[in-house]
Amino acid sequence: MLSLWLNVLASGVLLGLVYGLVALGLTIIFGVMRVVNFAHGEMVVFGVYIGYWAVRLWAVPVIVAAAVAAVVMFVFGYLLETLLVKRFVNRPHHYQFIVFIGLSLLFTGVLLVTFGPDPRPTASQLSFHTVSLGPVTLDLARLQAAATAGLLITLLGAYLKFSSFGRSLRAAADNRLGGLVVGLNIPRVYAVTFGIGAACAGVAGALISPLFDAQPYLAVDFTLLAFVTVIVGGLGSFSGALLGGLLIGVAEAIAALTFSPSMKTALPYALLIIILIFRPRGFFGAKEI
Amino acid sequence: MTALLDVKQLSKSFGGLVAVNNVSFALEAGRITALIGPNGAGKTTCFNLVAGALRPTGGQVFFEGRPIENTPPELVCRMGIARTFQIVRPMRDMSVLENAMVGAFSWTTNVNEARSTAYESLESVGLAGKADARTDQLTLPDRKMLEAAKALSTRPKLLLLDEVMAGLRPTEAAGVVRVLQRLAEAGLTILLVEHVMRIVMEVASRVVVLHHGAKIAEGSPSEVAMDPRVLESYLGAGFHA
Amino acid sequence: MQKRFEGAPDIKPWLAGAMVFAILAVAGALANPYLISLMTIVLLFTFLGQSWNLMLGIGGQLSIGHALFVALGAYSVAVLDVKYGISPWIGLLLGMFIAGCAGAVLAWLSFRFEVRGIYFALLTIAAAEFARIMFSGWEFVGAMQGLFFPAPTNAIEFAMLRGDARFYYFVALALAALGIVGTELISRSYLGYVWRAMRDDEQAARALGVRTFRHKILVIAISAATAAVGGGILALVQGSIFPDSIMGMGPSVDVLIGPVVGGLGTTFGPLVGSLAAIPLNHLMGALGDSLRIPGLNNIAYGIVLVLVVWFLPDGIWPAMVRLSKAIRPPSRVWLPQPRKAEE
Numbered sequence: 001m002l003s004l005w006l007n008v009l010a011s012g013v014l015l016g017l018v019y020g021l022v023a024l025g026l027t028i029i030f031g032v033m034r035v036v037n038f039a040h041g042e043m044v045v046f047g048v049y050i051g052y053w054a055v056r057l058w059a060v061p062v063i064v065a066a067a068v069a070a071v072v073m074f075v076f077g078y079l080l081e082t083l084l085v086k087r088f089v090n091r092p093h094h095y096q097f098i099v100f101i102g103l104s105l106l107f108t109g110v111l112l113v114t115f116g117p118d119p120r121p122t123a124s125q126l127s128f129h130t131v132s133l134g135p136v137t138l139d140l141a142r143l144q145a146a147a148t149a150g151l152l153i154t155l156l157g158a159y160l161k162f163s164s165f166g167r168s169l170r171a172a173a174d175n176r177l178g179g180l181v182v183g184l185n186i187p188r189v190y191a192v193t194f195g196i197g198a199a200c201a202g203v204a205g206a207l208i209s210p211l212f213d214a215q216p217y218l219a220v221d222f223t224l225l226a227f228v229t230v231i232v233g234g235l236g237s238f239s240g241a242l243l244g245g246l247l248i249g250v251a252e253a254i255a256a257l258t259f260s261p262s263m264k265t266a267l268p269y270a271l272l273i274i275i276l277i278f279r280p281r282g283f284f285g286a287k288e289i
Numbered sequence: 290m291t292a293l294l295d296v297k298q299l300s301k302s303f304g305g306l307v308a309v310n311n312v313s314f315a316l317e318a319g320r321i322t323a324l325i326g327p328n329g330a331g332k333t334t335c336f337n338l339v340a341g342a343l344r345p346t347g348g349q350v351f352f353e354g355r356p357i358e359n360t361p362p363e364l365v366c367r368m369g370i371a372r373t374f375q376i377v378r379p380m381r382d383m384s385v386l387e388n389a390m391v392g393a394f395s396w397t398t399n400v401n402e403a404r405s406t407a408y409e410s411l412e413s414v415g416l417a418g419k420a421d422a423r424t425d426q427l428t429l430p431d432r433k434m435l436e437a438a439k440a441l442s443t444r445p446k447l448l449l450l451d452e453v454m455a456g457l458r459p460t461e462a463a464g465v466v467r468v469l470q471r472l473a474e475a476g477l478t479i480l481l482v483e484h485v486m487r488i489v490m491e492v493a494s495r496v497v498v499l500h501h502g503a504k505i506a507e508g509s510p511s512e513v514a515m516d517p518r519v520l521e522s523y524l525g526a527g528f529h530a
Numbered sequence: 531m532q533k534r535f536e537g538a539p540d541i542k543p544w545l546a547g548a549m550v551f552a553i554l555a556v557a558g559a560l561a562n563p564y565l566i567s568l569m570t571i572v573l574l575f576t577f578l579g580q581s582w583n584l585m586l587g588i589g590g591q592l593s594i595g596h597a598l599f600v601a602l603g604a605y606s607v608a609v610l611d612v613k614y615g616i617s618p619w620i621g622l623l624l625g626m627f628i629a630g631c632a633g634a635v636l637a638w639l640s641f642r643f644e645v646r647g648i649y650f651a652l653l654t655i656a657a658a659e660f661a662r663i664m665f666s667g668w669e670f671v672g673a674m675q676g677l678f679f680p681a682p683t684n685a686i687e688f689a690m691l692r693g694d695a696r697f698y699y700f701v702a703l704a705l706a707a708l709g710i711v712g713t714e715l716i717s718r719s720y721l722g723y724v725w726r727a728m729r730d731d732e733q734a735a736r737a738l739g740v741r742t743f744r745h746k747i748l749v750i751a752i753s754a755a756t757a758a759v760g761g762g763i764l765a766l767v768q769g770s771i772f773p774d775s776i777m778g779m780g781p782s783v784d785v786l787i788g789p790v791v792g793g794l795g796t797t798f799g800p801l802v803g804s805l806a807a808i809p810l811n812h813l814m815g816a817l818g819d820s821l822r823i824p825g826l827n828n829i830a831y832g833i834v835l836v837l838v839v840w841f842l843p844d845g846i847w848p849a850m851v852r853l854s855k856a857i858r859p860p861s862r863v864w865l866p867q868p869r870k871a872e873e
Contacts, residue, residue, distance in 0.1 A: 036648055087840065093648050094592045098790050099839050101783055106832025112825025216825070220779045224659050227652050235649070266667075269660035276639060276653060340737065366739035374737070380730035382795075383723075391727040395739025398720045443739050 003135035008253045010136045014146035015211075016249020018204050021149040022222065023229035023241035024156065025200030031236035032172050032193040033089055038100035041223030042107035043073060043198045045216065047205020049111065052120055052214040054206070062141070062210055066148060069206035070199045077198025081191040089190065104219065111216035119213035145207035152203060153242060156196070160238070169193060201226075221265075228268045232275050247271065292351075293318040293478050294339065294370075294447055299348035299358075301334055308334040310502040311348070316447065316480060321473050323481040323489040323510075326499035327522070332482045333375065335499065336451055339480070340372040341365035352447070367395050371440035372449040377432040379424035385435060386411065386420040392442030403442070410441040413475075414468050430461040434468065447478045454488050466492045490514060547798070551707050558699045566699045568812055572804045573702035574764050579788030579800030580709035581756040587795030588717055589749030590729025591637075592651040595658030596757055597781035602629040603758025604765035604776050605665070608677040611690070611766075618691040618766060625758035632657075633754025637747040655782065662777035676772035679765070691766055698767045705763060706801065709756070714797050725749055757785070787831070791838050793845030802847045807834060 026040050037043075047069045054065035084103075088096050129140040160166035172189045205222075212218065229248050233240025248268045255267040292315035301309040309331040316322050326332050337343040339350055341362040350358040357365055366372070371392065380388055389410050393403035411417045414434040419427065427435060433453050440448055450469075454462045462485070469492055473479055483489045489496060490510040498506040498513055500522040506513050513519055554573075558566065578600060585591050603625030610616035610624065636657055640650045666674050686693035691701070716722050727735040728742050736742050765771045775781070792803025811827050818826030842849050 036652075084836070091839075091843070093651070094586060094794075095839050095843065097592065097594060097651065098786070099836055101786075102832045102835030102839070104832070105783070105828045105835065109825040109828030109830075109832060112828060113823050117824050224655065224779070228656060231649070231652055231656070266660060266663040269656050269663065272653075272656050273639075273660065342733070342737070361736070362733075363736045363739050363741045366737060371739075372737050374734060378731050378734040380727050380734070382730070383726060387723060391723055391735065391740065392738040394720045394724050400718065400720055400723070403720065403723070439738060 004257070006136050007138075008257045009250060010138060011142060012250035012253030013246060014138065014142045014249070015208075015253070016246035017146040017149040017153070017242075018208055018245070019225065019229055019249050020242040020245025021153055021200050021204040021207075022226050023233065023245050024153060024238065025197040025204070026226045027230045027233070027236055027238065027241040028169075028200070029194055029197035030230070031238075032169055033085075033190055035085065035089060035096055036093070036100070036227075036235075037194075037197060038097055038223060039104035039107060039219075040197075040201055040226050041219035041221065042104050042111075043077070043201035044205040044222040044226075045111065045214070045219040046073060046076070046107070047202035047207075048209045048212060048214045048218065049115065049205075050202065051206035051209025055209065056120075062144065062207065063148065065209065066203045066206040069202040073202025074195040074199040076195075076202075078191045078195035080198070081194035082187075085194060086187060086190060104223065108216050108219055111219075115214070115216065117216060119215040121213045141210040145211070148207055149204060152200075156200075157238060165192070225268060228272045232268075232272055292316055293353065294480070295351040295354075296335075296339065297349045297351070299335065299338055299345050299350065301331075301338055301343060301345050301347075307502050309338065309345075309499075312499065312502070312504045313348075314497045314504065314507060316478055317495070318446075318478050319473065319476050320494045321469060321479045321481060321492055322495045322497065323483055323493035324497050324499065325483050325486055325489055328484065329501075330499040331502040332484075332499055333451060334502075336372070336449060336480075336482045339365075340370065340449055342372075363395075366443055366445075369444075369446035370449060371443045371445035371447070373433075373436040373440050373451055373453065375451040375455070377429075377436050379427070379432060379435055381424065383424070384420070385416060385422050385424060385427065388424060388435060389420075389438045389442050392439045393444075395443045406444070407438070407442050410438040411435075413441060413472065414438045415464070430457050430464065433457070433465070437468070441472075445477070447480065448472070450479060450481050452482055452484060454483055454485050462488050547707075547710060550801075551703065554703055555700070558696065558703060563695055566695050568809060570695065570699045570702045570767055572808045573699070573706040574760055574767065575784060575788050575808055576706040576801045576804045577702070577709040578757055578760040578764075578785045579792070579804055580706075580713050581753050581760060582785050583789040583795065583800055584713060584716065584756070585749055585753035587789060587799075588713075588722060588729065589725045589746065589753070590732075591746060591750055592647070593654045593750070593753070594651050594786070595654035595656070595782050596753075596785040597777050597779075598654065598658035598661050599629040599633060599754040599757035600761035600764065600781060600785065601658075601661065601665070601771075601773075601777040602632060602754075603761030604771050605671055605677075606758065607762035608679065608765050608771050609671055612677045612679060617689055618762060619689070622759055622762045625762050626755040629758035629761075630751040630755035634747050634751040637750040641743055641746050655779070658777060658782060659779075662773045665773040665777060672772075674773065676770055676775075678770045681769075691763075698763075701763060702767070705760065710797055710801065712756075717797070721745075721748075787835065789845070791834065791845060793847035793849075796845065796847050799845050799847040802850070803845060806846060807831070810834065 022040070022044055025043070026037055029035055029037050050069040050072060051062060051065045054060050054068055055062060088099050130137050131140060131143065160169060169189060172186060225248065229244040230241055232247055233242070233244030248271065251267050251271050252264055256264040294316040296312060296314050299309055299312045300307070312335060324332050324335060334343065338345050338358065341357065341360050341364070345358050348358070349356055352368055352370060355368070357368065360368070380391070386404065386407055389407035390403045393406040397403055408417060408420065411420055414437050416431060416434055416438055419431065424432070424435065437448070437450065437453065453465055457465065466488060469479060481489065481493060493510055496508065496510050496513045497504060498519050505522060506516045506519045508516070558569070561569070578596070582593060582596050585593055603622065606625030606628055607618045607621030610621040611618050636653060640653050665671055671677065684694050686697050724735070724740050724745055727738065728740055728745055732742050761776065765776070787807045788800040788804035790803065791807050792801065793799030811831055814827035814830040818824055838845065
């Protein structure tokens with residue numbers, strides 16, 4: 001019984017790290033630009049399709065697919081910000097929301113036109129391999145996804161903390177005007193931020209492609225999951241995104257074990273509602289939105 | 290006779306910073322009192338404490354004998370204290386008249402009654418002719434007076450004005466002074482927060498001086514103007530030179 | 531003195547509105563069945579758009595999970611009618627009550643700690659999604675299999691709100707008209723003034739004695755209750771409801787497209803926007819089906835939304851009004867009579 005629980009907990013933590021990476025992308029964009037990317041799930045699904053293509057058609061390892069996704073999605077995010085999103089950064093939230101809803105419909109439509117509505121499984125040989133650590137048995141695909149996500153989160157955290165560009169990102173997040181005064185190139189900071197956010201989503205998507213079938217309609221679920229994760233952690237908070245991801249991952253895993261499968265998907269929302277009752281700004285939320 | 294507003298040992302600190310320190314004063318009904326002091330003296334904090342926008346860390350505020358220091362701003366307003374904002378905040382998409390109507394809905398739900406009250410408020414600040422203008426068409430002094438009209442529509446017993454003269458030219462300020470004097474003659478009690486001392490001397494019958502969050506003087510304008518501590522701290526050493 | 535400020539009744543918009551609805555009524559009597567059913571959906575989403583518009587356009591509160599309230603109305607009607615044979619009229623009332631309470635609770639939860647703006651919006655969508663998942667697993671309301679109304683007959687039964695497509699067209703038309711009149715009445719009442727003040731600047735509104743906490747709860751509860759009415763009728767029109775089709779992200783987006791495209795906070799915006807957007811969606815959907823390209827309607831909707839917010843941020847209706855004012859001589863534009871003339 002104990003080993004069962006440990007297994008569930010471990011797989012929850014592993015998936016939670018990937019959720020954390022997805023949420024991190026959303027929270028970085030929000031923290032710096034005060035924009036909520038409602039098309040974040042579509043960016044995850046782009047990553048899943050990149051994973052699908054790379055693994056199924058070019059037969060490269062998932063980890064290479066993730067690297068490809070990082071580059072492709074960074075460029076995609078950077079261009080999207082420069083061409084479109086920057087026009088809406090200073091508009092009220094509901095306009096931004098509508099633009100992103102439009103984008104998410106557009107992206108889903110493009111995926112539907114390109115790949116069709118049917119799910120496409122990315123059968124990686126990793127999914128069938130497991131490793132045992134004492135009583136805990138983990139499948140390699142999940143372990144690899146979590147390890148990569150964890151590594152990326154750490155690297156990104158270090159980058160934001162120690163590099164000069166990371167510092168200017170944080171300066172822009174703290175005070176847009178202040179950033180302008182000290183001569184930050186705000187448009188570039190925003191574009192890079194959006195690129196990083198999109199890349200986080202894309203990499204996470206590629207990493208989980210062995211676990212989830214590629215399907216256009218998956219995007220909504222990922223968007224909502226990312227929202228829940230960042231609200232639980234606190235919108236705009238780096239550590240909050242990570243904590244939220246772990247919490248949601250573990251909660252889902254436990255729910256899958258103890259409740260019906262439909263409860264598994266409901267639990268993050270239940271968790272969110274409970275958090276909002278007791279800690280409305282999440283664990284590390286900003287004071288004023 | 291009890292004072293209309295009685296501030297007793299009011300204190301407010303933000304973290305370690307003491308913005309208002311043990312300030313007491315009382316307002317007599319039907320008069321204009323000014324709260325003055327140099328930048329950072331705690332005037333606006335004090336003002337926000339009275340208006341209910343901030344909660345004090347110590348002390349009490351009585352309005353008509355009732356404690357109000359923990360009352361939220363909307364209820365403070367409904368008790369009869371109306372305020373203006375230092376940064377004027379007209380509501381976009383609404384005409385000048387409609388802006389002035391909002392305050393009236395604190396005591397009526399009748400739109401026609403609110404409209405005529407709003408009109409009277411605009412009239413008393415000299416804006417009646419611009420009732421149908423859009424707020425972005427108003428000049429700065431007009432917008433300041435619109436703020437006052439919005440507050441007047443709530444039918445206050447006490448009007449709190451936050452730096453209504455700031456940024457106005459002397460002739461414009463003189464117009465505001467006349468409006469305030471008329472309002473006081475009609476029986477309204479007014480508390481002014483001002484930085485510009487000269488205008489205050491003209492209009493206020495009583496002056497409270499704050500410096501570094503504490504009250505350093507109180508009295509008639511002429512008394513306060515003679516007070517060496519006021520001259521020293523408020524006007525700075527340069528005054529003597 | 532009092533009399534002068536009552537304001538001349540603003541006849542023209544009412545007249546224009548009445549004419550539009552007269553034309554729609556005649557059209558309903560003549561048009562072919564396909565157009566009738568399409569227009570029924572347009573009018574229902576006009577009404578739902580009005581409900582959403584009341585909350586954001588006038589009350590300043592963004593909901594992106596409005597499908598929750600729509601679905602609560604739909605399920606109230608469906609459960610009572612399908613399972614117990616109770617009239618949808620009762621179901622509509624029950625739906626209004628349940629959705630109103632749900633909206634109020636959600637608002638209370640969020641605004642209690644002065645959590646507002648985007649957090650509240652995210653909360654609405656989370657609540658909608660939570661409800662969708664719960665309803666998907668709840669056997670009593672049909673779970674994933676949904677609920678089916680009895681097959682439509684051609685006999686019109688007013689007490690059970692049952693009839694043919696044309697009957698529902700006129701129900702939807704009446705509802706849309708009611709929505710427009712209701713929005714106009716609310717925005718001219720004291721609630722309209724107070725809510726718009728709250729929308730523009732909450733701190734300033736509070737300083738003027740507006741009890742924003744209860745007004746925010748009120749506007750959300752009213753919006754939710756009206757959305758439930760639209761949802762109840764939508765369920766009857768569709769003849770069946772499923773959690774995925776009425777509670778998901780999709781219907782939440784469908785609700786807001788009309789007012790956004792047509793014009794936020796305006797009375798006629800949701801009608802104009804729904805008239806523009808929904809036929810486009812159906813057209814592209816049909817085109818996609820015939821070409822075997824799913825997703826064309828998504829692409830069309832997406833592009834329209836982005837372009838409208840980009841180039842017509844006020845929406846189509848205000849742009850039409852500006853255009854008509856530019857064409858007409860200014861003297862014909864009605865203006866409230868200023869008192870200045872008498873001084």
